[in-house]
Amino acid sequence: MRHIVKAIVGLTFAATAVTASAQLPFSLPGLGKIGDKLGGINIGNTVSNLTKASREPDESEEVHIGQEFAATLLGAKPLVADPALQRYVNTLGRWLALQTERPDLPWTFGVLDDAGFNAFATPGGYIFVTRGLLARMRSEAELAGVLAHEIGHVLKKHHLRAVQKNAGMALLGDFVIAANKGGNTEARNALMNVGRKLYASGLDKEDEFEADRLGVVIAARAGYDAFGLPSVLQTLQAQNPGDGEFSLLFKTHPAPSARIDMLDRLMQDRFDSLPASQGQPLTVRLGEFRK
C-alpha cells in the first residue's frame, strides 16, 4: 500500500511538473501496481501515451528494445576479447537465422566473458552465449542447437511478450517511445529495470519448450544434426543445479529431463534421414576466422 501511495504521489507530481505530454492517469490502481512492480520508481510521464501503447511494437521498435536489453547484458559481462571468435559465432548464427521466417533482423551474436553456462536472447535478434557454455560444447552441432533455441525466442517475441505481460501494454508503449527517441530517461530506466528482472527470473516454461521445438528444426534446416540441442540438455542433466556455473540457468529454465522428454516424444524418427552434420571443431573454425 505504501508503494502505491508513493507511486501516486510521484505520478501526480510528475504529471504537473513535467511537460505538456503528461496527462493525468486514467486508472490509478492499475498504475500503482505498475509502479510497485518497478520497485517504486517514479513513472510519472511514462504513462502518457495510452493510445499509442495499445498496439504491438513494430520491428524497429522491437529492435530498439532489444538493444537496450543487449546493452544491459553486456554491462553485466563484456564480450570475450577475440574478434575471430566473435566473427565465427556471428557467421554460424546468421546462417541459422537465414533458415527462419525472420532472416533479415539485425542478427548479432556474441560470446560473453563469463565462466558460467548460459545463453540469452533479446528482442530484435541480439543473442549471447557465455564462454563457459562454449567450452562445454562437444561439437558445432551442439552450439548450433543452442543458438537456434535462442533464435526461437526471437522469432516468437518471447521477451517482448513477457515485458507486455509483466509491465502492461501501457508501459511498453512508453518504452518504445523512450527507446526510439532516447529522450525520456525515466521510461528508459523503467525499461531497463524490467529487462534486468526478466533476465534474472527467466521466461515462462512454455516459452522455453517452444524454443526447444523451434531450435532443433532450425539447426536441422541449416544442415546440422538436430540432436545437438538435446545432447546439450543431456550435458545439463548431468550437472548439479547448485553449481555456481549453472545455477542461473537452472533457475530460469525447466528441468533438463522435462525438456528432453518433450523432444524425445516429438522428434522420434523425423530427422533420421537428414544429413546431420556435426560441423567443425572450434579449433578449426578459429583457424579459419583468424585468416
Place this chain on the structure above:
Amino acid sequence: MKYLPLALAAMLASGMAYAESALTSRATDLQSHAQSDASSVASLPENTRVEVIARKGAWTQVKTAAGQSGWVRMLALKQENSAAAPSAAPVSGNPLGALNSLLSSGRTSNTATVTTGVRGLSEEDLQHAQANPAELNKAQRFSTDRNAAQAFADRSKLSPLKVDYLPEPQTAATRNMEGS
C-alpha cells in the same frame, strides 16, 4: 593429419570425443543398426550402464557390460559423467592453445556430485548491471551479412533443408497416460 591414428582423426573431425559411460534413462532396445526398424540385439532395462562408442543423429552406438554392441536411441540415455567436454579442444602444438585455456578456464569436472567455487553470471549481476552501449557497438561491428553466412555454409558443405516445425505436444494429461 595422416600421422594421427584413424580413430583419433575421426574423433577430431566430428568434433566429439566420447570416452563416456551412460545409463539408460528408460527401458529401451539395443538394436543392430541405427534405424528404428533394425533388429533388436537385446532389451536393456532402465539404468543399464553402457559405454558410449559413437553418435549418429538420433542414435548412439554403445557397448554393454556383457559385451554386446549395438545402437540405442540417443534420448534414451543419460550421461553418467561428461569428462569429454574440453578434450576435443586442446590439440598439442596447437597455436590456439591460449584461447582454449581462456575458454576452459573456470571449467571443472562436469560430474553431478562436484560443486565448484566458480560462479557464473548471477541474478545479482544482472540486477545491478548498467547499460554498456560501447560494448553493444562493438558487438554490432562483428555482425555478419547474408553473403558471409552463405560462404561459410558453402565451404562447410551445409545445404539448407526443408524441415517443418514440430507440432505442439499433446496435453500433459495425455502424456502422463501414455508414459509409464
